[in-house]
Amino acid sequence: MTSINVRVDGASYSDDVEPRTLLVHYLRETLGKVGTVVGCDTSNCGACTVHLDGEAVKSCTVFAVQADGSEITTIEGIAGGDGALHPVQKAFHEMHGLQCGYCTPGMIMASIDLLKENPSPSETEIREGIEGNLCRCTGYQNIVRAVQQAAGEMSGATGGQA
Amino acid sequence: MTVTEDAAAVAPAKEVGQPRRRKEDARLITGRTTWTDNMVLPGMLHLAVVRSPVAHARITAVDVSAAQQAPNVVAVFTGRDLAEEQGSIPCAWPVTPDMVNPGHPSIAVDQVNHVGEAVAIVVGRSKAAATDAVELVDVDYDLLPPVLDLEEAVADGSGLVHDQLASNTSYHFVFDAGDAGTGADTEQAFADAEVVVSRRFVQQRLIPAFMEPRSVVVQPQGENYTMWSATQVPHVLRVMAAMVTGIPEHKLRVIAPDVGGGFGGKLQVNPEEILCLLLARRLGKPVKWTETRSESLMAAHHGRGQVQFIDIASDRQGNVKGLRVRLLADMGAYLRLITPGVPALGAFMFPGIYKFPAYRFECDGVFTNKVPTDAYRGAGRPEATFAVERIMDELAVELGMDPLELRRKNWIQADEFPFTTVAGLEYDSGDYEQATREALELLGYDELRAEQKRRRESGDPVQLGIGFSTFTEMCGLAPSRVLGSLSYGAGGWESASIRMLPTGKVEVVTGSTPHGQGHETAWSQLVADQLGVPFEDVEVLHGDTAISPRGMDTYGSRSLVVGGTAVVKAAEKVVAKARKVAAHLLEASEDDLEFADGKFAVRGTPGATVGIQEIALAVFAAHNYPEDIEPSIDAEATFDPVNFSFPHGTHLCAMEVDTDTGMVKIRKYACVDDVGTIVNPLIVEGQIHGGLAQGIAQALYEEAVYDADGNLTTGSFVDYLVPTAADLPHFDTATTVHAAPGNPIGAKGVGEAGCIASTPAVVNAALDAVRHLGVSDILMPLTPERVWRAIRTGGDGGARATAGTNAYGGAQTESTAGVATPASELGGDR
Numbered sequence: 001m002t003s004i005n006v007r008v009d010g011a012s013y014s015d016d017v018e019p020r021t022l023l024v025h026y027l028r029e030t031l032g033k034v035g036t037v038v039g040c041d042t043s044n045c046g047a048c049t050v051h052l053d054g055e056a057v058k059s060c061t062v063f064a065v066q067a068d069g070s071e072i073t074t075i076e077g078i079a080g081g082d083g084a085l086h087p088v089q090k091a092f093h094e095m096h097g098l099q100c101g102y103c104t105p106g107m108i109m110a111s112i113d114l115l116k117e118n119p120s121p122s123e124t125e126i127r128e129g130i131e132g133n134l135c136r137c138t139g140y141q142n143i144v145r146a147v148q149q150a151a152g153e154m155s156g157a158t159g160g161q162a
Numbered sequence: 163m164t165v166t167e168d169a170a171a172v173a174p175a176k177e178v179g180q181p182r183r184r185k186e187d188a189r190l191i192t193g194r195t196t197w198t199d200n201m202v203l204p205g206m207l208h209l210a211v212v213r214s215p216v217a218h219a220r221i222t223a224v225d226v227s228a229a230q231q232a233p234n235v236v237a238v239f240t241g242r243d244l245a246e247e248q249g250s251i252p253c254a255w256p257v258t259p260d261m262v263n264p265g266h267p268s269i270a271v272d273q274v275n276h277v278g279e280a281v282a283i284v285v286g287r288s289k290a291a292a293t294d295a296v297e298l299v300d301v302d303y304d305l306l307p308p309v310l311d312l313e314e315a316v317a318d319g320s321g322l323v324h325d326q327l328a329s330n331t332s333y334h335f336v337f338d339a340g341d342a343g344t345g346a347d348t349e350q351a352f353a354d355a356e357v358v359v360s361r362r363f364v365q366q367r368l369i370p371a372f373m374e375p376r377s378v379v380v381q382p383q384g385e386n387y388t389m390w391s392a393t394q395v396p397h398v399l400r401v402m403a404a405m406v407t408g409i410p411e412h413k414l415r416v417i418a419p420d421v422g423g424g425f426g427g428k429l430q431v432n433p434e435e436i437l438c439l440l441l442a443r444r445l446g447k448p449v450k451w452t453e454t455r456s457e458s459l460m461a462a463h464h465g466r467g468q469v470q471f472i473d474i475a476s477d478r479q480g481n482v483k484g485l486r487v488r489l490l491a492d493m494g495a496y497l498r499l500i501t502p503g504v505p506a507l508g509a510f511m512f513p514g515i516y517k518f519p520a521y522r523f524e525c526d527g528v529f530t531n532k533v534p535t536d537a538y539r540g541a542g543r544p545e546a547t548f549a550v551e552r553i554m555d556e557l558a559v560e561l562g563m564d565p566l567e568l569r570r571k572n573w574i575q576a577d578e579f580p581f582t583t584v585a586g587l588e589y590d591s592g593d594y595e596q597a598t599r600e601a602l603e604l605l606g607y608d609e610l611r612a613e614q615k616r617r618r619e620s621g622d623p624v625q626l627g628i629g630f631s632t633f634t635e636m637c638g639l640a641p642s643r644v645l646g647s648l649s650y651g652a653g654g655w656e657s658a659s660i661r662m663l664p665t666g667k668v669e670v671v672t673g674s675t676p677h678g679q680g681h682e683t684a685w686s687q688l689v690a691d692q693l694g695v696p697f698e699d700v701e702v703l704h705g706d707t708a709i710s711p712r713g714m715d716t717y718g719s720r721s722l723v724v725g726g727t728a729v730v731k732a733a734e735k736v737v738a739k740a741r742k743v744a745a746h747l748l749e750a751s752e753d754d755l756e757f758a759d760g761k762f763a764v765r766g767t768p769g770a771t772v773g774i775q776e777i778a779l780a781v782f783a784a785h786n787y788p789e790d791i792e793p794s795i796d797a798e799a800t801f802d803p804v805n806f807s808f809p810h811g812t813h814l815c816a817m818e819v820d821t822d823t824g825m826v827k828i829r830k831y832a833c834v835d836d837v838g839t840i841v842n843p844l845i846v847e848g849q850i851h852g853g854l855a856q857g858i859a860q861a862l863y864e865e866a867v868y869d870a871d872g873n874l875t876t877g878s879f880v881d882y883l884v885p886t887a888a889d890l891p892h893f894d895t896a897t898t899v900h901a902a903p904g905n906p907i908g909a910k911g912v913g914e915a916g917c918i919a920s921t922p923a924v925v926n927a928a929l930d931a932v933r934h935l936g937v938s939d940i941l942m943p944l945t946p947e948r949v950w951r952a953i954r955t956g957g958d959g960g961a962r963a964t965a966g967t968n969a970y971g972g973a974q975t976e977s978t979a980g981v982a983t984p985a986s987e988l989g990g991d992r
Contacts (some may be wrong), residue, residue, distance in 0.1 A: 008397035012280040018290075034200035035193015037422075039373050040455035049224030056478060075193035085191070093187040096844045100678030101190030101853060102373040108191065134879065136373045136423050137678050139916075140887035145483035 004068040009032060009077025017064045022047040024056075026064035026072060035076040035105055039134070046133030050074045051104035056113030058106075058132070073103035078112065088112050088150040097146035099137035107133050111147045120151050176393070177697055178907075179581035181844040184683040185702075186676075189420070189947035197511040198377035198392045199452045206379070207236055209291035209441065211315075211434065212282035212299045212869025213461065214274035217310070217531040217872025218323070219303035221272055221281065224760030224814060229284055229298040234291035237445065239283045240297065244440055249406040251496065253429055254651035255503030259627035261333035264324040266496035266534075268433035268440075269689040271733045274303070275323055275495035275874055276533050278460035280433055285441060293939075308531040308872035312469050312490040315528050316423050323495055323529040331332070332493055332527035333502055335646045337509045337585065339521040351484030351520035360558045365468040365545045365944050367492065367866035369459050369876075371884050372677075374422020376462060378435050380442035385706035387442060388415045391435055394424040396653070396675055396806040402431040402499070407439050407805070410704040418705035421677035425464055425856065426537030428677065429717045430499050434461075440906050459882055464536020464866050467492030467544050472553045475520075476887040480561050480568045484520035485584075487512050487549065493527045494534035501516040501536045502527045503650060506543025508586040515634050515810060516572040517595055521584040530874045537717060539856055539917040543635045551631045551922035556673045559933065565926070569632050570595070580903075587636060590910075591900040594632055595835040601812040604755040604894050605832035610816050620933065623822045624828065625902035627931025631923035634810035637911030638904070639718030642802050657712035659798035660689065660736050665784035666775025668693065670732075673713020674725030675705040679913065680845045681721060687841055688907070692733035693774055694760025703793030712800070720761050722841060727905040728801040735797030740777045743795065746788040747772050747780065794827070813919040817927035822937065826862065826928050832894040835915050835924075839901045839908030846912050850895050851917020859885045860917075861924035863943050883943075 001016040004087040008031060015030055027033040036059060041048030043074050050061040050162070078086040098104040107130065113120065114129035121129060126147045127140065135143060137142065189195055202701060227236040241248075244875040251266035268279040284300045288293030290628060309315045309323045315330040323330055339345025347478075380392040388411055393399050396416040404411035421428065434451050442449045448737040453461070468491050477482040491505035509523040540547075554572075558565040574581045576593040583589060602608075607628070628817075639645075640654030657673040670685050686700040703709050714720075734927050739758055744751040744762035748770050755762045777795060780786065784793035813833040831854065840846050863883040867876045876882040901908030921942070928944055936953045940959040948959030 027248065028200075033193075034197070035195065037195075037197060037374070038199075039375070040879045042455065042878045043371065045455070077191060089559045092191050093183055096184065096848050098187060098190055099680070099848055100421065100423040101186070101195065103198070104190050105193050123892070127890075131800075131886045131888045133419075134373065134884050134886060136371055136425070136850045136884060137857035138848060139893065140851075140890055141893055142848060142850045144887065144892075152428075162427050 002065050004065055005022055006067050006070055009074055019063065019065055021064045022060050023062040023067050032066070033074050033076055037102060037105060039102065043135065045103070046110060047103050047106040049109040049133065050103060051109060051113065056110050075108060076146045086112070086116070087153045091146040091150035091153065094150050095146040097138065097143040097144050103133060103135040107135060107143060111150065114147065115150050115151055115154060119155050144152045159161035169565065171254065174531070177690040178841050179854055180842065181415040182683055182687055182697065182842055184680050186680060186682050197421055197422060198390045199377045199378055201390055201450065202382055203448040205850055206448040207285050207287065207445065209449055210284045210286065210289070210296050210440065211280045211457070212284065212296050212301070212509055213450070213457070214270065214277055214279045214281050216274060216303050216305060216307040217277050217308040219268060219274050220306065221301060221305050223302040224282060225300040225358065226282060229295040232291070232295040234287040235284060235295045237285045239441065240852045241267065241269040241281060244269055245271045245438060248436065249634070251433055252362045252402045253497040253499065253501060255333050255500045256649050256957065258333045258504040261502060262327055263326060263497050265496065266523055268436040276531050278457070278533055279872060280437065283437060283441065285445065286298050301408055307753065310530055310532065310868055310870070312492055312528050312870055313950070315734065316490060316526060319479045322511065323531055328507065333528060334495065335509065335525045337523040339584045339848065344582070345518070345588040346520040348484050348486055348520040348522035352473065352475045352486065355483050356477045357556055357557070357560060358473060359553065359560050360471070360473045361472040361550055361553055361556055361939070363472060363549055363862055364941055365466040365470065365548065366469040367535070367629055368465045368538055368860055368864050369866050369882055370425040370427025370465060371459070372423035372425055372427050374455045375458045376428065376432060376434065378438040379448065379450045381448040382442045382446055384459040386413045386823055387439060388417065389439065390417045390894030391421055392421050393418050394421065394428040394675060394677055394717060396705055396707055397673060397713040397715050398891045399431055399435065403435060403439060406436055410790045416710045418675050418743040422676045424514060425539055426540040426717060428467060429537045430463055438675060449851065452908060456878050461533060461878050463498055463534050463536040464494065465535055466545060467535045467858070469903055470545070470549050472549050474553045476557060476561070478561070480563050480571050482516055482518050482572045485513055485518045487523045488517045489525040489529050489924050491525055491932050492532065492534045492535055493529050495529060496534045496884060497605055498534045498536045501534050504537060504542045505545065506536065506542070506648065508546040508787070511546035511636060512550055513584050514547060515574055515632055516550070517574060517661070517990065518584045530750045532868055538851065540914045543914065544857065546636065547631065547633045547918050548922045551633065552925065555926050555929070565630055569630065573632065584653045586663060588805055588809045588895045589634065590805065590903050592634070592836050593881045593898065593900060594806065594810060594812070597810065597898050598632060600896060601814050601834040602900065603834050604896055605814045605816060605830055607814070610830070614755070618646065618727060623820060625819050625821055627817045627819065627924065627929065627930040629815045629817065629923045631813040631919045631926065631931055632648060633813065633919040634808050635694070635914060635918050636721030636806040637718045637719035637809055637914070638807040640806060641804055653802065654714065654724065655800050655802035656714050656725040656728045657798065658732045659796065660732045661796045662736060662778035664779050666695070666699065666761065666778050668695055669703055670700060670729060671703045671710045672725050672729060673710055673715070674721040675713065676721065677716065679721055680842065681717065684722060684841045684845060684894060685726065688726055689733055690727050692730055693736065694758065695775060698892060701901070719913040721910045722907065722909045723807050723902070723905055724801055724803055726841070726909065727908050728799050730906050731799035731801055731851065732797050735799060736795050737774070739795040739797060740774050742788055742791055743777045743781060743979065744772050747786070805904045807904055808911065809835060809837045809910040809915050811919055815923040815927040817924065819928055819931040819949060820955050821932065824946035824948070825943055826949060828858070828891040830894065831891050831917065832897045834899045836900050837912040837915060838910035839899060840897065841909060846897070848883060849912045850916045851893055852894050853914060855885060855921045857917040857920030857923055861942055861944060863889065865943050
């Protein structure tokens with residue numbers, strides 16, 4: 001067992017973990033952060049995407065011990081303290097960017113990271129930017145619209161439409 | 163009671179038709195979800211399944227002693243341990259009286275019949291402990307040659323999947339329109355025909371690949387059991403699980419919490435669900451099983467898997483005269499819930515929208531050493547639509563006709579509805595010409611045809627093609643009597659109830675269990691209109707057999723058509739009950755009351771009104787109500803449709819094919835669908851999008867590939883190509899509306915339309931681009947290699963990859979090495 005200290009969604013945690021424990025399993029099983037989900041075992045689907053020190057990572061490809069000393073943000077930690085939705089969360093709702101919702105936490109976390117890197121992406125840049133996240137329900141069109149809408153809102157302009 | 167001023171208030175807008183944002187989203191976008199795998203119960207044990215690495219073998223020994231000694235392992239069970247109590251996974255659809263069902267153990271006892279079949283189960287204190295010990299279970303297999311190829315499986319001298327059976331054929335299902343009295347003699351039609359075109363099409367195996375892996379938790383409480391499962395069908399599962407395990411139905415509660423997609427893949431009574439029940443009963447402890455993605459792709463049921471022999475007859479002018487269909491349908495190793503019924507359901511859709519005077523359908527259900535097939539989005543109808551839309555193009559080529567003109571010449575005209583087809587179905591409503599006209603405009607058809615001509619003339623290495631799919635489908639499953647006539651083991655009704663709470667809020671209980679379709683939102687819209695209450699005042703309850711005791715769940719584009727109608731009927735009963743109370747409170751005759759916008763008003767007496775939400779409080783208090791009624795306005799309804807509904811549409815795909823590399827790229831995709839009355843356009847558009855993605859993926863990307871030894875070589879998302887955002891185009895979608903006459907909502911169903919229609923449009927487009935190069939078919943999925951090879955060498959592009967490579971066949975695991983089959987010696991089974 002190895003001792004780690006992490007901050008997750010603004011709270012501090014100290015735990016002993018097996019060195020082989022994946023970050024996603026630590027988040028779900030030890031911390032009860034079950035908003036982050038597991039969709040595959042080959043790091044293809046991106047459902048488990050979280051932010052590790054501000055960067056989007058697939059939390060199934062990070063060992064919990066690698067996160068020692070880090071700041072982690074999950075889907076449960078992006079809304080404002082007053083419960084106000086993050087613009088990307090709001091845009092997914094507004095543009096119907098989800099159906100079953102299983103990919104949604106990862107998709108939202110990846111989209112936030114994409115918009116940080118590129119605040120006004122083209123449709124192609126969005127499609128390529130979220131290529132690491134699989135959705136089986138939406139055909140992605142409304143996810144693209146949602147990211148465009150969020151980009152518009154976050155840059156202060158009126159919402160973009162696909 | 164309050165008597166309000168008769169304010170000239172503007173009537174609230176109707177909810178039906180509004181693009182309401184979904185209620186479901188609040189929890190899904192914030193991670194406050196209840197997926198089954200989130201569940202943690204005190205003392206819960208974790209299961210890990212030891213699965214067969216070989217496709218076909220006798221089990222000669224299972225040694226679990228090392229696994230039992232592993233740290234934090236509580237118990238290990240083999241098939242032998244559970245043989246007496248496991249029963250058989252049920253098959254609810256014996257499509258013929260003499261259908262052969264070999265039985266389907268949840269865990270193999272003496273023999274394994276596909277890779278991934280359960281052979282032992284490790285129970286651990288943690289998932290990790292159980293998974294670690296899986297490696298320690300030692301199973302000896304006496305290998306048998308696998309049966310993998312459908313055509314070889316039915317040939318004389320084939321090896322047998324189940325050696326106690328006489329053949330690999332489970333059933334032979336025939337629908338003959340001549341015999342049924344719905345059409346002319348098919349053999350005669352072909353004998354008399356001026357033109358006959360025959361083709362062999364292949365529907366590759368697909369994997370539903372819902373994003374949430376399957377997960378089951380079972381909690382024993384005395385002699386009662388609660389099962390949480392990532393299922394589409396908690397109600398069906400409860401009945402079936404009770405029958406399989408002997409747990410009395412009233413002692414078993416099944417809950418489908420948030421469920422992450424299904425697409426038919428969770429329309430099942432899974433072996434693992436039964437095993438969880440058996441082990442929770444054995445151990446007296448809560449148990450959990452959650453699959454990995456690799457397990458899911460390997461062991462959850464697959465879809466499609468047909469070889470289709472299609473013959474079409476016509477005269478020289480292009481008037482179709484007959485259609486003959488012979489299918490080999492891959493059952494896999496066992497029959498699961500509706501395995502045999504999927505191709506049989508498709509039997510009625512092969513004639514599509516065309517007026518064939520004669521039609522004959524024959525299907526052999528064939529066992530192979532692969533995981534069973536079962537429902538996958540469309541279930542029978544995509545296969546049928548593909549075949550008819552492909553053969554219409556082939557006939558057009560044969561006749562030298564424009565493929566659209568050929569379709570137009572033969573399709574049912576708008577003024578001919580309702581139209582009884584050669585398959586005996588009564589198509590309800592629609593206008594194929596209108597949908598086609600609008601789709602052509604949406605695509606920009608004329609400009610693209612002009613560009614195609616330019617590219618053709620200039621010998622551009624990138625050629626352009628346009629593909630059509632003018633389709634219909636049968637939805638709203640299903641009239642119970644029709645299901646009975648097809649020997650299905652249950653009905654097709656749906657149930658709903660409405661509970662009026664004292665504060666005026668409304669609980670709607672539906673038997674249709676959603677997993678992404680937005681029932682909570684759409685049902686709220688229906689009830690808001692019916693009862694005149696605010697959308698926000700409605701809560702929709704579902705997916706728990708203790709809360710929603712009666713239901714048939716969600717599949718076959720049935721939820722709104724059948725389940726939504728049950729909700730509307732229940733609301734009508736609530737209003738009827740409330741009317742009696744209103745008359746009493748307003749001291750008026752029932753006949754003098756009008757109900758609008760949630761209020762009863764006395765005709766001709768301004769100001770005398772009472773709201774239905776106030777009546778809910780009045781009957782709760784029950785101080786003052788009519789003597790001849792019970793103090794409740796709650797109601798329930800069960801709706802059993804008398805006919806299917808028939809969405810239709812025209813899908814057009816413009817495809818670029820790079821003849822140098824074989825790469826295909828969808829240039830533009832346009833479709834106009836008629837799904838009847840639209841309750842929520844946002845949800846309808848989303849369903850179309852998602853269906854298109856899956857239908858296009860069948861055409862271009864997805865295939866469950868087995869090698870010559872029966873190993874699934876597309877066993878992870880690295881190899882099984884669920885498309886990403888970058889793999890799919892923008893979709894131009896639109897709708898026409900011809901209300902369904904068979905239900906008061908007017909809805910036809912939308913869940914499967916995009917998936918059913920799109921596949922042939924895409925393939926027809928690719929062929930249209932390269933047909934002048936001598937290509938007349940390319941196997942799906944249209945990989946660059948297949949397209950390139952078809953262009954270079956003619957033929958259909960051949961098997962998935964070059965002989966000797968992993969995807970083609972010949973790949974062997976250590977345990978299968980040395981088991982030679984004719985196919986493996988050739989380097990592949992495909």
